[in-house]
Amino acid sequence: MIYKHDQTSIQGFLEDTSNLKTGHTPGVYFPETTDELSELLKNAVKKHQRFTIAGNGTGTTGGRIPLGDYVISMQKLNRIGEVVQLSGDSAYITVQAGALLDDVQKKVEQNGWFYPPDPTEKLCFIGSTIANNSSGARTFKYGPTRKHIARILVVLPQGDLLNLRRGTCIADKNGIFRLTLPDTGHIEFQMPQYLMPDTSKHNAGYYSKEGMDLIDLFIGSEGTLGVVAEADLMLIPHPEAIISCLVYFKNLDDLFRFIRLIKDPENALKPRAIEFFDKNSIAFLAAQYPEVPSDSSGAIFLEQETTPETEETDLDILFEKMESCHAMTDESWIALDRDEQVRLHEFRHTLPLLVNDWLSKQNESKISTDMAVPEEAFRELFDFYCESCEQQGFVYIIFGHIGNAHVHLNILPRNREEFLQAKALYRKFIAKALALGGTLSAEHGIGKLKAEYLIEMYHERGIQEMVRVKKYLDPFLVLNRGNLIPVAYLETENY
Ligand SMILES: Cc1cc2nc3c(=O)[nH]c(=O)nc-3n(C[C@H](O)[C@H](O)[C@H](O)COP(=O)(O)OP(=O)(O)OC[C@H]3O[C@@H](n4cnc5c(N)ncnc54)[C@H](O)[C@@H]3O)c2cc1C
Structure with missing residues (x-):
């Protein structure tokens, strides 16, 4: 197995997109087989080694940044199998954890199939998307990654291999999981005992639901309970055609009414994505796209799967809803062919690039929220974001997954003083979202950056439940x- 410890070749493993700068490690291992990975973990306690698992470094929360522990890079475990068709409308593909999402999506598409999870940034590893239960724009229709995982092969912290197929290990009525491991033998432990919030997306802390499947405990556990080595991803037929559009509104109330109409269960359109750009995001984009209307208060990006036969009817319904909500129809962008849709996707992806460019000139880090709240509370949180930022005179943008009552607010500090003020405000935003029944993280997870805030959501009891599960599966805190x-x-003895 390759092991690197010279600083120049391992420097990249001290980074992700969180801007956390405290990472350090003695060295990085690059297992090429699951057995090598298992051996590494089996010997960990004997060799006094702890490990941080590294995907491809696109995470936003410092999850892969080691705080003095060794690193396991998943990049050599990158094989992608062949699509296996199960029926007319279902198939699966087996992939190793270090396969790039982009490569997997391209391969299944070439075979006429579709893997829905799409966390915007395609240069991430499949294993990380499972460890983080990643979501993204299409989550509105298809749910997060966990909905699309049929099997995982996990290497547990003491090196045991756990081949876990969905449906084969379910918590009993007392919440107990029972299973037999190749080395350790029979184990049983209780699932976490707390309620998750009633939001349509939630990715903060271990999954917990009555009658839950053990696979769901590992999915979203951010690499704290085991290393995902391989997975079977479920596939569906590739949609025949897509309608993509960016619809501008002069008035924010009209925009919110449009969302309500589009999400109405009676509506014949069933979009797969409903995304939001506030007026400040639009102003950023106007620097590169002069056609963007300057008098817009916000825009909605929408994607509807369709067929050549239904496209015209779907467009008629869309235009009718746009008109009834006074959308800026003439200025809006309707993309029907592939090239135009690629341009519209580039437009969306330009926003983080422009923001990062702006920030690098200020030499400051952004403060970024990832909270979601129940549908009916969303407008209150949104107005609170805007009013608080306006009052303090911050530069900020709000964008993201409004279909799931989940947007990202980015405060862009111009100096250290503003950064500290924004950090204080961030705590108020957390308190507000939690008071509204929301979650600290809807999709990016907790990592290292947000661990200090998790107590506010779960309180002492909930955190101790997570500690109990962690200590059962990883008693030496290896991962x-x-x-x-x-x-x-984890260091206290009170669990
Ligand atoms: C511009 C941009 C947009 C983004 N948009 C979204 C979005 O819309 N939705 C969303 O959900 N995320 C989004 N992300 C976040 C990010 O892409 C995802 O979290 C992704 O899953 C990280 O993959 P990675 O390979 O880069 O993982 P890394 O950053 O390397 O690691 C992430 C975490 O996963 C753990 N990990 C990695 N591999 C494994 C494994 N095999 N087993 C166990 N644990 C493992 C690491 O220890 C770490 O804690 C975005 C990121 C960027 C930069």
Whole structure:
């Protein structure tokens, strides 16, 4: 197995997109087989080694950044199998954890199939998207990654291989999982005992639901309970055609009414994505796209799967809803062919690039929210975001997955003083979202950056439930120290 420890070749493993700068490690291992990975973990305690698992570094929460532990890079475990058709409308593909999402999506598409999870940034590894239960724009229709995983092969913290197929290990009525591992033998433990929030997306802390499947405990556990080595991803037939559009509104109330109409269960359109850009995001984009209307208060990006036979009817319904909500129809962007849709996707992806460019000139980090709330509370949180930022005179943008009552607010500080003020405000945003029944993280996870805030959501009891599960599966705290559960809770003897 390759092992690197010279600083120049391992420097990249101290980074992701979180801007966390405290990472350090003695070295990085690159297992090429699951057995090598298992051996590494089996010997960990004997060799006094702990590990942080590294995907491709696109995470936003410092999850893969080691705080002094060794790193396991998943990049050599990158094989992609062949599509296996199960029926006319279902198939699966087996992939190793280090396969790039982009490569997997392209391969299944070439075979006429579709893998729905799409967390915007395609240069991430499949294993990380499972460890983080990643979502993205299409989550509105298809749910997060966990909905599309049929099997995972996990290497547990003490090196046991757990081949876990969905449906084969379910918590009993007392919440107990029972299973037999190749080396350790029979184990049983209780699932976490807390309620998850009633939001349409939630990705903060271990999954917990009555009668839950053990596979769902590992999915979204941010590498704290095991290393995902391989997975079977479920596929559906590739949609025949897509209608993509960016619809501008002069008035924000009209925009919110449009969303309500589009999401109405009676509506014949069933979009797969409903995304939002506020007026400040639009102003950023106007720098590169002069055709953007300057008098717009916000825009909705919408994607509807269709067929050549239904496209015209779907467009008629869309235009009718746009008109009834006074959308800026003439200025809006309707993309029907592939090239135009690629241009519209580029437009969306230009926003983070422009923001990062702006920030690098200020030499400051952004403060970014990832909270979601129940549908009926969304407008209150949204107005609170805007009013608070306006009052303090911040430069900010709001964009993202409004279909799931989940947007990202980015405050862009111009100096250290504003950064500190924004950080204080961030705490108020968390308090507000939680008071509205929301979640601290809807999709990006907790990592190291947000671990200190998790207590506000789960309180002492909930955190101790996570500690109990973590300590059962990883008694020597070998994996991903500092992620999700604040280190102080793992080091105390009170569990
Ligand atoms: C511009 C941009 C947009 C984004 N948009 C979205 C979005 O819309 N939705 C969304 O959900 N995310 C989004 N993300 C976040 C990010 O892309 C995802 O979290 C992704 O899953 C990270 O993949 P990675 O390979 O880069 O993982 P890394 O950053 O390398 O690691 C992420 C975490 O996963 C753990 N990990 C990695 N591999 C494994 C494994 N095999 N087993 C166990 N644990 C493992 C790591 O330890 C770490 O904690 C965005 C990121 C960027 C930069």
